[in-house]
Amino acid sequence: MPKKYRSDVMAAIHETATDLYKVDGMDRKTMRKFDVLCLTPIQEMTPKKIRALRAREKASQTVFAAYLNVTPSLVSKWERGEKHPQGTSLKLLTLVEKRGLEVIA
Known part of the structure; x- marks a missing residue:
């Protein structure tokens, strides 16, 4: 990346x-x-923060997942706190939080 x-x-x-x-x-x-x-610093993402970020960008879990190149079920697990984003996914979420979804579009 x-x-x-x-x-x-x-x-x-x-x-x-x-x-x-x-x-x-x-x-x-x-x-x-x-x-x-x-370099853009990486921040930890809580389930609440991920859900709020997706809502701010007005994206469904499926659309959000497509932008992040992950499965919709993984986005769902992040939002429920069952899994936590790491590596590239965490970096992309940090960028989306700072600059919006269009930055990775």
């Missing part, structure tokens, strides 16, 4: 920092600081 940046400017800054890191022009600790600064 491609990295999601806070802005186009942050993307350019992070790309430059990554290039410096690859040629040993920057240490790992400094690179981690650039990651935190430039």
Whole structure:
């Protein structure tokens, strides 16, 4: 999955920092600081928060699941608290919360 940046400017800054890191022009600790600064942070999602997010976007569980590339039953389980989003799904939910469903459309 491609990295999601806070802005186009942050993307350019992070790309430059990554290039410096690859040629040993920057240490790992400094690179981690650039990651935190430039990349969209991942937030935990509660069942209530996921349900509210889907409602805010006016999407059914089926449509929401299609955007997130998961099954509708998984979205249902997230909303009931039976399972918790992880990895890519959690990152996508964080992006949808910050910028709306159209950002991943």
